[in-house]
Amino acid sequence: MPNNIVSIRDVVKEYRLDKVVVPALRGVSLEVERGEFISIAGPSGSGKTTMLNLIGCVDTATRGVVEVAGQNTGTLSERQLTQLRLDTLGFIFQSFNLVAVLTVYQNVELPLLLQNKLGGAERKKRVMELLAAVGIDTHAKHRPSELSGGQRQRVAIARALVTEPSIVLADEPTANLDSATGEAIIDLMKDLNQKKGTTFIFSTHDHRVMKHADSVVRLADGKIIGKESADAAVQHALQSAVDKAPAPAAS
Amino acid sequence: MTPRQVLVWIFFWPVLLFVAAPRWVPFMARMVLDMLTKVTVWRVAFLNLLQHRRRLMVLGSSVAFVTIIMMTLLGIAEAMNRTLVESSTTLMSGHVNVSGFYKVTAGQAAPVVTRYKNVVDVIKKTVPEHTYIVQRGRGWAKIISDSGTNKMFGLTGIDVKSETGLASVLKIKEGKIEALEKPGTIMLFEDQARDLEVKVGDGLTIQAPTPRGVNNTLDVTVVAIAQNMGMMSQFSSFINEKSLRQLYQLNDDATGALQVYMPTTDLAVLRKTQDKLREALTAGGYLMMEEDPRAFFFKFENVTREAWTGQKLDITNWKDEVNFVAWTVDLMNFLSFFIAIVFMGVVGVGIMIVMWISIRERTREIGTLRAIGMQRPMVCATFLAEGSLLGLTSTVAGAVLAVGLAAIINGANITLPPGFQFILMSDHLNVFPTVLWTVVAVGFITSVITAISLIPSAIAAQLKPVTAMQHVG
Ligand SMILES: Nc1ncnc2c1ncn2[C@@H]1O[C@H](COP(=O)(O)OP(=O)(O)OP(=O)(O)O)[C@@H](O)[C@H]1O
Numbered sequence: 249m250p251n252n253i254v255s256i257r258d259v260v261k262e263y264r265l266d267k268v269v270v271p272a273l274r275g276v277s278l279e280v281e282r283g284e285f286i287s288i289a290g291p292s293g294s295g296k297t298t299m300l301n302l303i304g305c306v307d308t309a310t311r312g313v314v315e316v317a318g319q320n321t322g323t324l325s326e327r328q329l330t331q332l333r334l335d336t337l338g339f340i341f342q343s344f345n346l347v348a349v350l351t352v353y354q355n356v357e358l359p360l361l362l363q364n365k366l367g368g369a370e371r372k373k374r375v376m377e378l379l380a381a382v383g384i385d386t387h388a389k390h391r392p393s394e395l396s397g398g399q400r401q402r403v404a405i406a407r408a409l410v411t412e413p414s415i416v417l418a419d420e421p422t423a424n425l426d427s428a429t430g431e432a433i434i435d436l437m438k439d440l441n442q443k444k445g446t447t448f449i450f451s452t453h454d455h456r457v458m459k460h461a462d463s464v465v466r467l468a469d470g471k472i473i474g475k476e477s478a479d480a481a482v483q484h485a486l487q488s489a490v491d492k493a494p495a496p497a498a499s
Numbered sequence: 500m501t502p503r504q505v506l507v508w509i510f511f512w513p514v515l516l517f518v519a520a521p522r523w524v525p526f527m528a529r530m531v532l533d534m535l536t537k538v539t540v541w542r543v544a545f546l547n548l549l550q551h552r553r554r555l556m557v558l559g560s561s562v563a564f565v566t567i568i569m570m571t572l573l574g575i576a577e578a579m580n581r582t583l584v585e586s587s588t589t590l591m592s593g594h595v596n597v598s599g600f601y602k603v604t605a606g607q608a609a610p611v612v613t614r615y616k617n618v619v620d621v622i623k624k625t626v627p628e629h630t631y632i633v634q635r636g637r638g639w640a641k642i643i644s645d646s647g648t649n650k651m652f653g654l655t656g657i658d659v660k661s662e663t664g665l666a667s668v669l670k671i672k673e674g675k676i677e678a679l680e681k682p683g684t685i686m687l688f689e690d691q692a693r694d695l696e697v698k699v700g701d702g703l704t705i706q707a708p709t710p711r712g713v714n715n716t717l718d719v720t721v722v723a724i725a726q727n728m729g730m731m732s733q734f735s736s737f738i739n740e741k742s743l744r745q746l747y748q749l750n751d752d753a754t755g756a757l758q759v760y761m762p763t764t765d766l767a768v769l770r771k772t773q774d775k776l777r778e779a780l781t782a783g784g785y786l787m788m789e790e791d792p793r794a795f796f797f798k799f800e801n802v803t804r805e806a807w808t809g810q811k812l813d814i815t816n817w818k819d820e821v822n823f824v825a826w827t828v829d830l831m832n833f834l835s836f837f838i839a840i841v842f843m844g845v846v847g848v849g850i851m852i853v854m855w856i857s858i859r860e861r862t863r864e865i866g867t868l869r870a871i872g873m874q875r876p877m878v879c880a881t882f883l884a885e886g887s888l889l890g891l892t893s894t895v896a897g898a899v900l901a902v903g904l905a906a907i908i909n910g911a912n913i914t915l916p917p918g919f920q921f922i923l924m925s926d927h928l929n930v931f932p933t934v935l936w937t938v939v940a941v942g943f944i945t946s947v948i949t950a951i952s953l954i955p956s957a958i959a960a961q962l963k964p965v966t967a968m969q970h971v972g
């Protein structure tokens with residue numbers, strides 16, 4: 249088993265809009281180790297979502313190699329990619345993306361049913377354990393529409409982790425939450441990362457969220473401009489916020 | 500069109516689809532497998548249907564409406580079919596008939612079986628399972644009334660005492676059917692009596708050529724007038740058996756047809772019986788006519804054109820003898836399907852649009868399912884399940900309502916206008932929904948709706964998982 253769970257080498261991703269080619273990633277290389285809890289940071293349009301999509305096997309690179317759990321995703325069929333997502337990846341979305349008609353319990357159970365590996369009793373045990381771990385077990389029979397944003401994201405985390413994936417990807421998981429709830433969600437993710445050793449890769453704008461990461465990958469204009477410790481990243485973020493802020497008006 | 504044929508088609512179209520698009524076969528196979536094995540498919544489909552209750556009501560009630568229309572029409576066709584089978588097998592045919600033509604010269608044909616008792620012996624030996632055999636005289640004659648009007652129609656010579664079934668099928672309006680026991684008597688149907696301007700007790704002159712080619716006449720008295728039985732009562736009437744022999748100058752050993760009654764009316768079985776009889780009679784030295792599924796009075800023209808003389812035998816079943824009316828049942832069945840298909844076209848477009856909207860609304864959800872690892876065939880299966888659930892529940896509801904409606908229609912005793920009486924072979928509107936036709940209608944409409952929803956479902960399955968990442972607003 250390779251030590252690096254994710255390995256990106258010289259990846260270019262271009263979007264084609266009619267005849268215009270929009271470069272989203274321009275030659276990116278990154279290695280992520282098992283069990284890391286890393287954040288991808290960068291201004292809007294810098295390519296954070298694009299990178300997560302490539303790692304998440306929901307999109308393919310224009311050039312370069314993306315290896316996830318030792319598999320070169322460029323060589324896999326659509327069907328194999330789907331299977332890879334099911335077995336080794338978990339997703340947490342900005343807008344939670346729960347299935348509206350299913351209960352909390354059924355939403356979390358869904359990936360296990362897709363996998364069809366566990367028997368009924370084991371499945372139930374696993375789902376209930378995770379619901380308890382994210383603190384939502386009392387709402388198992390509720391519909392997503394009956395929950396608050398923070399509660400929904402907890403359900404989404406449980407769903408992402410229920411198959412015990414190697415990697416969990418989260419694109420701005422706190423953007424639709426107030427900052428206190430957002431920090432609680434990141435704390436929860438960090439807790440699960442430490443307990444289960446699951447690799448977490450999440451993108452964020454928010455430096456309060458960023459500071460929980462082991463390390464921060466900084467993107468700008470489709471390029472990685474550095475991988476640094478969370479503290480340094482937060483300093484960076486604060487600095488650029490100060491730089492960008494309009495000069496205080498003299499009064 | 501039999502229910503069985505339709506059922507075969509219902510299960511056959513997916514096969515056609517496979518043949519038309521072999522590239523899709525593995526996809527479809529996985530999809531079907533998912534539908535058969537994954538509870539999630541049905542759970543999500545069912546819950547989504549429930550979620551949009553108004554949508555379900557509108558689409559469901561239109562599908563139910565189509566089901567009601569189709570089942571009612573099929574029920575009318577079935578009622579016609581039952582009347583047809585029942586009355587044809589008493590009025591003009593057995594389940595299987597051995598009849599024939601006798602020609603003295605090439606150009607003169609009489610619908611006669613000579614020395615019929617020998618033929619009966621062969622039948623009894625070959626078809627031991629028969630329930631009983633009736634012999635009837637046959638003729639095709641000009642009937643002239645005292646007022647000078649005349650009409651050509653078929654004559655059936657009966658021994659009224661041996662015809663137990665006849666009394667229950669014929670509705671006598673005037674006179675008594677038992678009076679046919681006396682020689683020189685005839686029974687007419689209402690329309691015939693009206694055309695000839697006669698009543699019970701009036702006299703008629705019958706004119707027909709004997710097998711020897713001489714025109715013979717016979718005077719008879721009208722002893723009974725029966726209610727019309729649609730088209731079937733247009734073509735023949737009943738006359739005393741002895742009088743018919745007298746008209747054609749036949750001896751007692753000659754008859755028109757031997758009507759064999761069997762334990763079943765199933766044509767597949769009867770055709771085998773026909774084949775056996777044909778073989779046995781050929782072996783017995785009889786000359787056989789070629790198979791011709793028409794009533795005997797349509798066969799004169801061909802028979803008189805052919806060169807042979809002497810006796811030839813003909814074997815038919817009840818359907819052959821009433822073919823000239825049976826097409827109405829086929830037409831009615833066809834119409835039921837045709838109208839259902841036209842309505843389904845309209846409803847189908849509605850269902851497509853609604854499903855299309857629903858897929859647009861659920862784009863992100865579908866993307867999410869794909870992202871978390873649901874394969875394309877299962878996405879397709881989920882939407883297809885929604886379509887077929889909608890189809891099944893609303894057709895079943897429609898079927899229940901249609902059965903209720905049939906009971907109401909039958910109970911209301913609705914008298915039909917004369918034109919419809921003619922076509923439907925009954926004076927009242929009858930609807931007879933059978934279990935088999937109900938299954939067929941439910942299966943047919945459900946499968947059409949499932950087929951229709953296959954298109955939006957396939958589109959849903961093509962959605963990319965990356966759509967899950969798109970944010971609302
Ligand atoms: N589907 C697409 N078609 C065309 N261009 C796209 C598409 N998705 C992203 N882009 C472009 O690629 C670049 C990177 O976009 P991306 O969504 O990865 O940025 P981001 O860092 O996630 O931004 P944000 O913080 O606003 O979410 C942008 O210039 C964007 O306009």
Ligand SMILES: [Mg+2]
Pocket residue numbers: 296297298419
């Ligand atoms: Mg983004």
